[in-house]
Amino acid sequence: MDRMDNFDQVNFGAEPNWTVILTATACGTGALMLFLNWFGHKQSWKKIQRAKARKETSLQRAELAVLQFNESHPETDTSLILSLSLAELSKQLKGGTLTPEAVFHSYVEKTLEVNRRLNCCTEVLLESWDQLEDIGSHKDGLLYGVPVSIKDNIGYKGHDSTCGVICKLDLPATGDSVLVEVLKRQGAIPFVKTNVPQSLLSYDCGNPIYGLTLNPHNPQKTPGGSSGGEGALIGGGGSVLGMGSDIGGSIRIPSSFCGICGFKPTANRLSSRGASSCSRGQKSVLSSFGPMARDVDGLALCMQALLCDHMFRLDPTVPPIPFNQQVYQHSKPLRIGYYENDGYAMPSPSMGRALRETKALLESAGHTLVPFSLPRLxxxxxxxxxxxxxxxxxxxxxxxxxxxxxxxxxxxxxxxxxxxxxxxxxxxxxxxxxxxxxxxxxxxxxxxxxxxxxxxxxxxxxxxEVMAEWRRCELDVLLCPMMGPAYNHNYPGKLTSALSYTIMYNLLNFPAGVVPVSTVTAEDEEELRHYKGNYGDLWDKLYRKAVTGGEGLPVAVQCVALPWQDELCLRFMREVERLFREMKK
Structure with missing residues (x-):
């Protein structure tokens, strides 16, 4: 009993020293937090190193496979293959003039070369060689034998879809996304994944995992984003067709910056099932998946291939609307709305000039151009x-x-x-x-x-409200400026205000596409020196710095249609492309 009494006195009778206890607790908690922070960063660093090692291994194995193919097929005319449009390439593959093996290895070889310059790829998909061996069973597919690049966030079985964030590393997809499944069914061969900005919510193109991607026309410039790796690879000649996604211009901006064509369909025209995102659940501004290619016919062929019964079965939430070839090929004159300045972000001199030149060509071709403005922008x-x-x-x-x-x-x-x-x-x-x-x-x-x-x-x-104004003007389609030319690195994050030219059509869910029509001239650069913008604020001054030094870079225009009139939008894009090609002859 005495010992028990003493125990009670020692442990419970004394007044606790709260200062000591609180100090010890704070020190312990701080030490624990420092340890967890250190441990977390160490684990993140290990994840990044594993991802980089996977990338390097895939590049090395792809390079070895290309060398072996070239040694055994010295007759392959790689330069001819790379020069063909998607439509012509597909025609020769189906006709047997070209073999899928020759086309595939030619594009892998070019991709490796472009990636060395631009750092646009995150991983070569080595399983594509297995698909190549079985490609004969898909000869009836609309994209038979066509190598296709895919954006990092598009799911491919056994590979990460990182979105440029570390928490998505070491989480390989358990199956192919719907888009990849349909591409494979149509005979296409997804062969490489391409780089993105961290979180996809930026129109630059760099992340802590895979680093910074450069513009194919000027390494001091960004290729845009978030489908920036796609834009750089296709613009650099390493891919004839790619798949991207667009939530604020993420297909259209890199297409414009890299001098290629890109198309954002109406949301859910193509399935997003199996793709990764850092903003899933956000429904106010809608994301779309769509194609990127060298020309508009390539975009249309891809849409035609994807809009098939197989996709509609795999994802019943997608409206079963096949591609309307008749609308795409129609040639009747159009009633076209246009604006040169949206009143929110003043276009660069080259953007405004490209719009005016396009308007003049369309009018000379017999189309009717009508002034239009977005209400309450x-x-x-x-x-x-x-x-x-x-x-x-x-x-x-x-x-x-x-x-x-x-x-x-x-x-x-x-x-x-x-x-x-x-x-x-x-x-x-x-x-x-x-x-x-x-x-x-x-x-x-x-x-x-x-x-x-x-x-x-x-x-x-x-x-x-916008569609009522559209109907009042009796418009078929809309012509508007496209962001450009390509920005200097690290400026996109400072210039979210410039997104008004693209993000509005995600908000409205209007299909929109980009067609390159010109390049920046010395006169454009001189005019840029006197650029004041619409407000003369900090962002207008930053914008001038962002696009300075762009002489020779591509400049595009944007074509827009009402929801679900994707084929009409593509038809308008093709008309713009045709007029500029004829002008250059």
Whole structure:
């Protein structure tokens, strides 16, 4: 009993020293946090090293396979194969003039060379050699024997779809995405995955895993994003057809920056099943998957191949609407709306000139051009686009960035979202006088389900408002400027305001495509020196710096149609392409 009494006195009778306890707890917690942080970064570094090792192994094995093929097939005319359009390449493959083996190895060889210069690939898909051996069973496919590059986030069995974020490493897809399955069924051979910006929510193209991708026309420039690896590879000649995704211009911007054609279909015209995302569940501004190619006929052939019964069976949520070849091939004159300046972000001199030259060519070809403007554009950008994207305070995107470094191009975009909500409100008041309203709104967020429902209703109302104006003008299609020329590296993250030219058609869910029509001239560069923009604010000054030094770079225009009129949009793109080709003859 005495010992028990003493025990009670020692352990429970004495007054605890809370200072010592709290200090020890704080030190222990701090040490634990430091250890977990160190351990987390160490694990992230190991993941990155494994991903880089997989990439290097695949490149080396692909190079060896190409060398072996070239030794046994010295008669292969690689330069001829690489010069063919997709339509002509497909024709010769089906006719037997070219073999799938020769075409495949020619493009793998060129891809390896382009990747050495531009760092546009994340991994060669070595399983494509197995598919090549069995390609004869798919000779009836519309893309028989055509090598196809695919964006990193498109699922391919056994391979990561990283979206450029570390948390998605070492999570290989358990099966092919619907797009990959349909491509294979149509005889295409997906053979390489291409690089993206971290989180896909940027139109630069670099991430901490695979590094920075360069523009094929000027390494000091970005290829754009988020389908930047696709744009660089196709623009550099390493692929004849690629698949990308577009949530704010992510197909159209790299197509414009790299001098190729790109098409964003109506959302859910093509299946997104099996693809990865860092913003899944966001429904205000819709994402689309679509093709990128050297010419419009290549885009149309890809759409025709994908819009088949096999895709409709694999993903019954996709409307079973086959490609309408009759609409695509129609030649009747069009009534075309146009604008040179959207009133929100003033176009660069080359953008404006490209639009005016396109308008003149279309008028000379017998089409009717009608002035058009998007109603209440500032309201749509501030209240609908930005509030839609940041409805969760960007918590979903930020959760995908945990556990590793943030790419410099993305860091400037996400800094405001990491601040406490009260600080965000104060900051928005303080910086409003010196920056564009878009940047102010981007640090705010909705606060309830009711806010989100109201925002969705507002988007729907705005879509009908725009379509009413479209009908009032009796338009078939719309011609508008396309962002460009390619920016200097690290500027896209600072210039989200420039996205008004592309992201509006994701908000509206209008199909939109890009056609290169010109290049930047010395006169454009001289005019750029006096560029003031629409507001003369910090973002207009940054924009001038972003596009400076672009002489010789591609410049494109954008073609738009109403929802589900994808074939009409492509038909309009083909007409623009035809007119410029004839002008250059």
């Amino acid at each position: 500032s309201y749509a950008m501030h209240e609908l686009v930005l509030r839609g994207f940041s409805g969760d305070g960007c918590a979903t995107m930020l959760s995908n960035l945990k556990g590793g470094p943030v790419d410099p191009s993305l860091r400037v975009q996400i800094i405001p979202y990491g601040l406490p909500r009260t600080v965000k409100k104060i900051l928005s008041i303080l910086i409003k006088p010196i920056v564009s309203a878009l940047q102010v709104c981007s640090i705010q967020r909705g606060s309830s389900v009711q806010d989100l429902w109201r925002q969705h209703a507002d988007v729907e109302d705005y879509m009908h």
